[in-house]
Amino acid sequence: MPIYQIVAADSRSARTGKILDVVGRYEPLKDPLLVSAKEDRVMLWLKNGALPTDTVRSLFRRSGLWLKWNLTRKGLGEAAIAIEMEKWQMMQAEKHQREQARKASRRAAHRKARKGAQAEAPAAPPVAAETTGQA
Numbered sequence: 001m002p003i004y005q006i007v008a009a010d011s012r013s014a015r016t017g018k019i020l021d022v023v024g025r026y027e028p029l030k031d032p033l034l035v036s037a038k039e040d041r042v043m044l045w046l047k048n049g050a051l052p053t054d055t056v057r058s059l060f061r062r063s064g065l066w067l068k069w070n071l072t073r074k075g076l077g078e079a080a081i082a083i084e085m086e087k088w089q090m091m092q093a094e095k096h097q098r099e100q101a102r103k104a105s106r107r108a109a110h111r112k113a114r115k116g117a118q119a120e121a122p123a124a125p126p127v128a129a130e131t132t133g134q135a
Helices: 039-047 054-063 065-073 078-120
Strands: 004-009 019-027 034-037
Touching (some): 034 039, 034 054, 039 065
Antiparallel strands (some): 004 019
């Protein structure tokens, strides 16, 4: 079962080099996938100039951390950030509902197509017993 750590590492060291800080965890097989991060540590590293990889950035977008980081960079106050995060969470809940409805309709269409294919398939003709012409 794959579980990945989100870490802060020095870009000058090798890929398997020294890890500076473990800032989160990613579990892709959970439904919905689980991205847990130490928000204060992530923000600290981003403020200090850390650049996330494309994959980590996409995970932060899914969890809302990237939006919060962008709002903090713009200089918004805590109240304004909280309001924006509530809006984002509501939009994410709606998005999740749409995805669930789309998955359900796909499953229903797949089942219907499979039942239709089974009904249309002709039954195998009976196999006639062969006789040998020996006298």
